[in-house]
Amino acid sequence: MTPSRAALWLVVLVAGCGREAPSVADAYGYAPLTADGAAVAYFVLRNPGPAPVVLTGADCPLFARTEFHATTLADGIADMQKLDELRVAAGSDMRFEPGGLHLMMTAPAAPVTAGTVCSIVLEQSDGSRLAFDVTLRDRAAEQRP
């Protein structure tokens, strides 16, 4: 195999891997509303690969705890449950969105305000990690006209 052909195969291989790897899109979040309050992040986790992706944890160094949570609304009662593991089926997306699945970050090491960039790492069951940044917005001000 000539060097140029080997390089071409390498490019194809890398490009192929890129298409298969899980990724995060449309990420955004909100800063805590009180000094010791909770922040939240929303995003879409895309798994275009042929195997499921299993998320086993998350971390943001600005907070002592970063957890997967799900808000449910049933019979007019809002409830929130911590989820230890999330399974994203092969070839599908998982949406973290207001009123549903979300990443909850609590116990900030120092006050976290709107505009802060939060570097989040999602841990997968195979040991790999998926990192992305979220700029935390001011939720209270966002919907004012």
Added chain:
Amino acid sequence: MTTFRYALAGLSVLFVLAGAAWWLVPQVPGRADLVKATQFPEPKPLPEFTLTGSDGRPVTRASLEGNWHLLFFGFANCPDICPLTLSRLASARAQLVEGGRSAAPDILFVSVDPARDTPEVLAEYAGKFGAGVQAATGDPAALAPLAESLGVYFDVPEDAAGDYSVSHSAAVFVTNPDGELAAVFSAPQDVAALVNDLPIVMASR
């Protein structure tokens, strides 16, 4: 031919009347125009209660008198449904104020998590949502009269410590300037529905 002309003229008049009715009827406020709220035919009196406001002062049934209020129960450490609901209520209120409605309702956030939501925390929390948003809380005995009269459910874990979540009703209750329950918005809240329905509810008094 004359009969045909009369019939044509009659049909034209009918079309004009139907068009006028179609245009006029939506302009008349009435319960049929409500898209989300459930309005009570007769407002329901609320019992006496005493909560503690974010300024440390008592918040009572009399505190609700004199203006319309939107009551929402939750907890400040909730990162999702509570701030989402309050921001939508605040947004709807701001739109009503911008629309020139002097009787835009005030918003009262009632925390069912008094252990963490001290008056200081509630002051910081409510202040983030802008003008017209107040907060109050109380121990379970203080919360009970208001919560029970509105059918509000909440459940604070018995072994609550550190990070814990609180289940709670997510409806929004509308009280009139007499301090009576006038309407309810079931969850989840929608800004457009609030902006549409609140003037109708408030105009019916």
